[in-house]
Amino acid sequence: MIPKKLYKRSGSALSGLGVYCLLTLAMAFTSCRNEESVEINGASKQVTITMSVPGATAAAGPVTYAMPADEAKVNTVDVLCFQTDPAGTADVDRGTFLYRATVGHTAGDNTFKVILAELAVNQTLVVLANCRTQVETLLGTISAGATKASVISSLLLEQSTAFDASTMTGIPMWGEITNQAVTSGYNPIGGLSVNLTRMLARVNITNGEVLFDLTEAYLYNPRQKGSIIPDNWTGTDVTNPTIVAGAQMAQKTRFGPFTTSATNTIDNKIYTFEADNIAKAGTDPLDATCLVVVGYYNGSLAKSYYRVDLKNYTTNAFYDVKRNYSYNVTITKIDLEGPDTPDKAFEGTATIKATVQAWNDGNGSVTAGNNHLKVSTNVLSFPSSVGNDIIDVFTDHPDGWVIDKIEGPSREAIDWLTATPNNGAFNVTQPLTIDVLEAGPVNRSALIYIQAGNVTLVITVSQKRKVMLTFTKNIDAAGSFIDLSGLYDANTMLLFPNPTDNSGYDWDGWYDLSTGLKVVGHYRRPLIIIPEDEIQNYEARWVLIP
Incomplete structure (x- = not known):
């Protein structure tokens, strides 16, 4: 039975809230049913919240191309409520802690009920999944009035060994619903919804070199801790990794080996915390997070080892390791046998050619059977002036992808937006340029339908009015x-x-x-x-x- 109280630590949580009264709540949530009735007495509101989880399978529709099913599962849910800072309602690190809300949730469900206090200030609801232990530890150290920035820096997950995908039952996730005026008239129609973002990144490896048989890989220079909540957020993505003090391990630390999950592929086995890879590589490449892949070259009976950096091999620009991203490495060319140990490969000159695709798994990606269609983002927003933006499109469908249609939200024709090119080949990351004309006095939006085989992905484009x-x-x-x-x-x-x-x-x-x-x-x-x-x-x- 969930405790019949709103505040976990009622003495300290209310100490800074002299203008608020303690709410008397009686709840009938159980651990196995979300639908049971809730009896509430006092100044509070019961709300149902639906979570959108990258990787969760939607009924009768395409599924997100992301992590395995167990890693999209929500086992626990906690909600921390903050006073919204009116000067920065969308700033993820602004606000002050109010209380921990009481939640009714069944493990595995993507909906839950929550009791919110009616207060005179607007509230930001921070939803935390799969991190109950860390939340309990945090609440033992903070009280009402704590800044949200201090909560972000304190709510951490620490692990100095490799994540074992075979035993993982849920990756910590975060999302929030901002600026809620929970007063006597508060009644959100249809409940609330929140998008969750995983705190870990994933690395997948595919071998495309016919002279090389991939057997395993190592992850070098991983981090040993990460922040569950990011300290920056655009609404769909982080701009930079959230840097945690003491996260960097000794140079040349390695996790693994991670063995192939199928012939010449290592999928859904390598997970890691965020890392400021661009800065580290700029100072010393030996501090960068990277891979060493292992296998047999050109029929040799001795294993060869090769370093693969997480970078754009065309421009030589490194990628930061960011939460909820999938870094998809494809080995394209090997000309020589490599060193005979992983450390020698890590420290030596790379003799391998590869491509690395960095994809935000919280953005657009769909799958059907063995074919996938992905875009670097599925939401674009423009100011009222003439402008353009570029997104990346990728599919492994042999027929490539094509723009099926562009239309307004009511299926009307539009003439203010163009997308070029109209199609792209398979297994190639193709830039797609979206151009918009100057807007008039009305906000407007459009939908771009991209198709690859029987998979369709929709990009939503909006433009503000003048x-x-x-x-x-x-x-x-x-x-x-x-x-x-x-x-x-x-x-x-x-x-x-x-x-x-x-x-x-x-x-x-x-x-x-x-x-x-x-x-x-x-x-x-x-x-x-x-x-x-x-x-x-x-x-x-x-x-x-x-």
């Missing part, structure tokens, strides 16, 4: 008025010119005509930042300088 601002001249104003009315990009800065005559006057400021209030006042060349997604009417006013 903002209409109207400027009017005050009847008592002096000086020449320049009308700057028109459509503008949001979040840009508009600079109004000084008067060209009657120098006894100067600007008093901008006034919002809907409220009559001064928005901003600057003597000499006043400016204004155009608000995000708003239509407002501003008036420029002058005053006589004494």
Whole structure:
């Protein structure tokens, strides 16, 4: 039976919340049923949350091409609630700890019920899966008012040995629902949803060199700890790995060997924490996280060892090792027998050619049978101006991939977006350029359907509208008025010119005509930042300088 309380440590958790009252809750969750009734007394709300887990199989539809089923399983769920920082509602490291919510969840389910306190401040709900032990340890060290940044730096998973995929039953995952106003009227229709992101990266290896028989591999310079919650987040991805103090192990530390799971492949066996590989490789390549692959070259009876870096072999640019990413290594060419030990290969000059694809498994990827279709991201967002962006498309279907159609959300034709090229070959990572025209005064979106065999993947593209601002001249104003009315990009800065005559006057400021209030006042060349997604009417006013 789940404890009948909202706060795990009610004394300390409430110590900084003098304006809040303790809530009396009675719950009837059980460990085997999520559907049982919940009796609640007090200022609280029960909400159902659905988790989207990369790798989880969807009924009657394509499945995500990611980790094995057991590693997409959610065994435990914890919810930590933070006061949202209004100055940065989307900043993952901002906010202060409020309480640990009571959760009703059945192991293996992707939905759960949670009891949320009705509070006078907006809340960010941090959902943590498969890390109950770490959460319990954390809650023994923090109290209400702790900064979210300090929680991120404290909620860690440590392991100084290789992860064993054959015994793994769940990778720690994180997701959050921001800026929830949980008040008496709070009633999210259909419940809430959250996307979970794994804290580990995965490395897969495929051999495409006919003169080489791959048998095993080692992972060099892994990290021994990682942060369960990232300290940066774009909404779909991390920009950089989250660096944890003391995570780096001694140079030349290696995990393995990891043996082939099928002929010439090592799939779903190598998992590792995030690593700042770009910085480490730039200082000393021997500090970079890398692989040493092992096998028999050209019929030899002696094993050869070859170093493979996690980098773009065309540009020689290293990849950071980032959470929820799959680094898919393909050995393409070997010309010589390699060294006879893994350490010699690690320290020596690489004599192997390979390709490395870095894919965010939380982004677009689908599979059907043995064929896969992947894109580097399946969501693009543009400002209102003319622009373009590039995504990578990959498929191993022998017929390659093709853009089936581009249409609006209601299946309407669109003329403001193009995608080139229209198709790509198999086993090649093909850049796809998305171009958009300048937007008008309405937000808009489009769907790009990419097809490979009987697999279809949809890319969602959105573009913000321009903002209409109207400027009017005050009847008592002096000086020449320049009308700057028109459509503008949001979040840009508009600079109004000084008067060209009657120098006894100067600007008093901008006034919002809907409220009559001064928005901003600057003597000499006043400016204004155009608000995000708003239509407002501003008036420029002058005053006589004494």
